[in-house]
Amino acid sequence: MHLLHVVGARPNFMKVAPVIRAFRERSDVEQTLVHTGQHYDPNLSDIFFEQLEIPRPDISLEVGSGSHARQTAEIMIRFEEKVLERQPDWVMVYGDINSTVAAALVAAKLGIKVAHVEAGLRSFDRTMPEELNRLVTDQLSDLLLTSSPEAEVNLAKEGVSGEKVQFVGNVMIDTVRYLVDKAQMPDIPGLSGEYALLTMHRPSNVDVPETLLRILTALRDISEKLPIVFPIHPRTKARIAALGGDVPEAPHLIVVDPVGYVESLALQKHAKLVMTDSGGLQEETTALGIPCLTIRENTERPITVTEGTNTLIGTDMDLLRTEVDKILTGNGKAGRIPDNWDGRAAERIVNVMASVSRHI
Ligand code: UD1
Numbered sequence: 001m002h003l004l005h006v007v008g009a010r011p012n013f014m015k016v017a018p019v020i021r022a023f024r025e026r027s028d029v030e031q032t033l034v035h036t037g038q039h040y041d042p043n044l045s046d047i048f049f050e051q052l053e054i055p056r057p058d059i060s061l062e063v064g065s066g067s068h069a070r071q072t073a074e075i076m077i078r079f080e081e082k083v084l085e086r087q088p089d090w091v092m093v094y095g096d097i098n099s100t101v102a103a104a105l106v107a108a109k110l111g112i113k114v115a116h117v118e119a120g121l122r123s124f125d126r127t128m129p130e131e132l133n134r135l136v137t138d139q140l141s142d143l144l145l146t147s148s149p150e151a152e153v154n155l156a157k158e159g160v161s162g163e164k165v166q167f168v169g170n171v172m173i174d175t176v177r178y179l180v181d182k183a184q185m186p187d188i189p190g191l192s193g194e195y196a197l198l199t200m201h202r203p204s205n206v207d208v209p210e211t212l213l214r215i216l217t218a219l220r221d222i223s224e225k226l227p228i229v230f231p232i233h234p235r236t237k238a239r240i241a242a243l244g245g246d247v248p249e250a251p252h253l254i255v256v257d258p259v260g261y262v263e264s265l266a267l268q269k270h271a272k273l274v275m276t277d278s279g280g281l282q283e284e285t286t287a288l289g290i291p292c293l294t295i296r297e298n299t300e301r302p303i304t305v306t307e308g309t310n311t312l313i314g315t316d317m318d319l320l321r322t323e324v325d326k327i328l329t330g331n332g333k334a335g336r337i338p339d340n341w342d343g344r345a346a347e348r349i350v351n352v353m354a355s356v357s358r359h360i
Helices: 010-024 046-051 068-086 098-109 131-142 150-157 172-184 209-225 234-246 263-271 279-288 316-328 346-357
Strands: 002-007 030-035 089-094 113-121 143-146 166-168 196-199 228-230 253-256 273-276 290-293 310-312
Touching: 002 010, 002 068, 002 098, 010 030, 010 046, 010 089, 010 113, 010 172, 010 279, 010 346, 030 068, 030 196, 068 098, 089 098, 098 113, 098 131, 113 131, 143 150, 143 346, 150 166, 172 263, 172 279, 172 346, 196 209, 209 228, 209 234, 209 253, 209 316, 228 263, 228 316, 263 279, 263 290, 273 279, 279 290, 290 316
Parallel strands: 002 030, 002 089, 089 113, 113 143, 143 166, 196 228, 196 273, 228 253, 273 290, 290 310
Antiparallel strands: none
16 A cells, blocks of 8 residues: 655644654555645744654655645646656555645546544634545545544534544544653743743734734733743744834743744643644643633634533633633643543554555
């Protein structure tokens, strides 16, 4: 069996790593890794390959940034050529980024089977680019590998046959389990004692200047009570720079460059609380038992709210202040670890793929 994995951006890398590692145990499986180059900065890409022990990509498409249409189209054009050359049995795609949907569309049109890891998640918010990517990718996939039970319900409502769906669990948590003991705190100048961790890069939070300013003002107030460490995504950095002199002075909001995977894990593990709009951090904080306040109106990962440590804040900054106070007074949300978030999801993917392949 020849599997061709496609990854492109930061949140894909921690998902592909355990899958490649698990398939390496199988001598009857050939693996090819394609990196589309959607993320190309060393601290958004190379450092993850090193820390997650992902082999060098066999193929780099080097597409870079662009509008959604341009980036997606460029990936499709370059990927089609490579996939025709390699003729894999399966194309495996991960998560919900533009690279995911682009590769799925190319493979499906060529009649090559598509397996989607982290299928069936829905925010029900079609203004999110990722939601459109999820919907299209799942319609095109032959095998839908899910990380939580509600995914199967979502897929059934969209007419996806249950036969194609397999609840394997959360591969991101395989990576958390694999590396959590090695997680080294980075040296953050000016930080001692308790802190909150913040990440924020969604267009809905950072692209509208008024929204961004309102959030930054609330964060400034919160940082007076509890210092905030803020590894900043390039998109957010550019948007804040564009605000110029309007940005509130906040000496305890400690902005640092994006951090690697093990540093991110350590920063989460030792944080008093996490504030984020990332999908990955909502899941990682649930796995680590750290309270998470999500600055979004919705989440495609509701199990982190119903079972885990996550609370949805939306953009109501008074609610954010109240929830931070709750955590600081010892009334933060405790959670449980969802089923199949046990570090063995990749192993289950290997078993499923082996059995599915015998029947086609
Ligand atoms: C992408 C994913 C998002 C994911 C996020 C993680 C889509 C639609 N979005 O969003 O789901 O949560 O990655 O980071 O696929 N840039 C750099 N260096 C890079 C890459 C990008 O500076 O290596 C800058 C560019 O100015 C670019 C901007 O960041 O225009 C946004 O990058 P892009 O890949 O379009 O989307 P992300 O916001 O990173």
